[in-house]
Amino acid sequence: MTEWSSTSLLADRDPEWRQVLKSNLRQIDWSESLQGIVDKILDDKPLTKQDGLSLFSEPNLFELGQLALLHKKAMFGERAYFNSNVHINQTNICVLACRFCAFRRGPKADDAYALSIENYLEELSKFSPYVNEVHSVGGLHPEWTVDHYADLFRRIRSEHPHISIKALTAVEVKHLAQLSNLTIKETLLRLKESGLTSLPGGGAEILDDDVRAIICNGKESSQEYLDIHQTAHEIGLPSNCTMLFGTIETATQRVEHILQLRDLASQTNGFQCFVPYPFLPDSTRLPMAQLSTGQEILRVIAVSRILMDTIPHIKAYRMNIGDELAELALQFGADDIDGTVQQESIMHLAGSTAPLNHDMQQLSKLVRNAGCIPIKRNTTYTEFEEYVAPKPIKRLPMA
Numbered sequence: 022m023t024e025w026s027s028t029s030l031l032a033d034r035d036p037e038w039r040q041v042l043k044s045n046l047r048q049i050d051w052s053e054s055l056q057g058i059v060d061k062i063l064d065d066k067p068l069t070k071q072d073g074l075s076l077f078s079e080p081n082l083f084e085l086g087q088l089a090l091l092h093k094k095a096m097f098g099e100r101a102y103f104n105s106n107v108h109i110n111q112t113n114i115c116v117l118a119c120r121f122c123a124f125r126r127g128p129k130a131d132d133a134y135a136l137s138i139e140n141y142l143e144e145l146s147k148f149s150p151y152v153n154e155v156h157s158v159g160g161l162h163p164e165w166t167v168d169h170y171a172d173l174f175r176r177i178r179s180e181h182p183h184i185s186i187k188a189l190t191a192v193e194v195k196h197l198a199q200l201s202n203l204t205i206k207e208t209l210l211r212l213k214e215s216g217l218t219s220l221p222g223g224g225a226e227i228l229d230d231d232v233r234a235i236i237c238n239g240k241e242s243s244q245e246y247l248d249i250h251q252t253a254h255e256i257g258l259p260s261n262c263t264m265l266f267g268t269i270e271t272a273t274q275r276v277e278h279i280l281q282l283r284d285l286a287s288q289t290n291g292f293q294c295f296v297p298y299p300f301l302p303d304s305t306r307l308p309m310a311q312l313s314t315g316q317e318i319l320r321v322i323a324v325s326r327i328l329m330d331t332i333p334h335i336k337a338y339r340m341n342i343g344d345e346l347a348e349l350a351l352q353f354g355a356d357d358i359d360g361t362v363q364q365e366s367i368m369h370l371a372g373s374t375a376p377l378n379h380d381m382q383q384l385s386k387l388v389r390n391a392g393c394i395p396i397k398r399n400t401t402y403t404e405f406e407e408y409v410a411p412k413p414i415k416r417l418p419m420a
């Protein structure tokens with residue numbers, strides 16, 4: 022497994038992408054509403070909150086998509102990334118009750134569960150030959166301290182050394198630190214020493230404390246989310262970051278969210294991937310949510326790509342938006358569609374109908390349908406390989 026460093030994060034991005042982008046931007050006759058933004062990019066001026074708002078209200082979605090796609094192509098050409106992973110949620114028992122969450126259960130619920138280390142490893146063993154990453158997030162268990170996760174990660178690394186561990190969202194890290202009487206840094210160091218490879222980005226929701234007080238009261242604050250990821254990057258743990266949109270946030274709050282992450286990324290170089298995904302309402306408690314249409318999902322992906330020049334990868338999270346939109350999103354600036362996943366609860370309990378159990382052949386077909394070249398990557402985006410589907414076996418004619 023290639024060791025991650027903040028410079029290896031850019032391993033597959035064209036270092037001359039800004040020049041490539043400018044040259045391509047000059048060849049297009051942009052509409053008046055986008056020309057001002059294109060001019061700023063040509064002049065190397067950073068895009069501002071006002072620019073973000075005007076991108077969110079751009080009347081021509083397809084031209085917006087074209088601008089985002091040119092960014093993606095300048096960075097990665099025709100390549101689009103995926104990995105072979107499995108999701109295992111270690112527990113659905115949670116001491117919090119975020120209003121958008123269909124996954125959590127109280128400890129006494131009939132369908133509450135907490136996988137023992139043995140049960141977790143048994144589950145992982147079923148998928149181990151086919152995956153190189155396990156993605157594990159879950160509820161805030163009232164008793165599991167950092168020792169539980171350190172033991173789990175050590176066992177995973179010892180029994181499945183080819184598997185990277187992407188686990189624990191920022192609020193889980195905060196919860197473990199509190200239960201274990203450790204600082205965030207001490208907690209992350211223990212987890213890293215035990216085998217943790219990277220942090221997923223979940224839990225960012227919208228980085229605005231007024232919104233958080235309504236949709237996820239009790240969760241880490243916006244600043245705590247940023248601080249936990251900053252600490253992770255400082256000790257050599259890369260992470261992803263997310264945005265949950267379509268609840269109660271305004272366009273301004275979306276733009277501010279994106280810009281806060283962009284600014285932190287420019288300081289730490291530690292965010293690998295930004296994953297914006299829409300709120301799914303089934304079994305949740307947010308009747309006032311605005312919800313998002315397909316067009317809006319594509320718009321958020323395109324705007325994210327244009328604004329987020331400090332985070333290399335933008336993911337179309339197909340577990341949430343489904344295969345069809347994920348395929349389209351690759352034409353609106355996304356360059357990654359996550360992985361094979363195998364099993365997923367968090368989005369499916371909230372209403373996702375995205376197909377599970379995709380193998381690499383199916384994922385690569387999705388990528389090729391979008392006009393891209395499928396590249397299999399590892400967790401930390403440091404190893405890449407073009408995926409070529411095996412040729413179908415020719416059957417001999419019956420004698």
Ligand code: SF4
Pocket residue numbers: 115116117118119122123124125159160161192237240
């Ligand atoms: S989103 Fe996470 S922290 Fe919030 S209730 Fe669900 S499992 Fe718990």
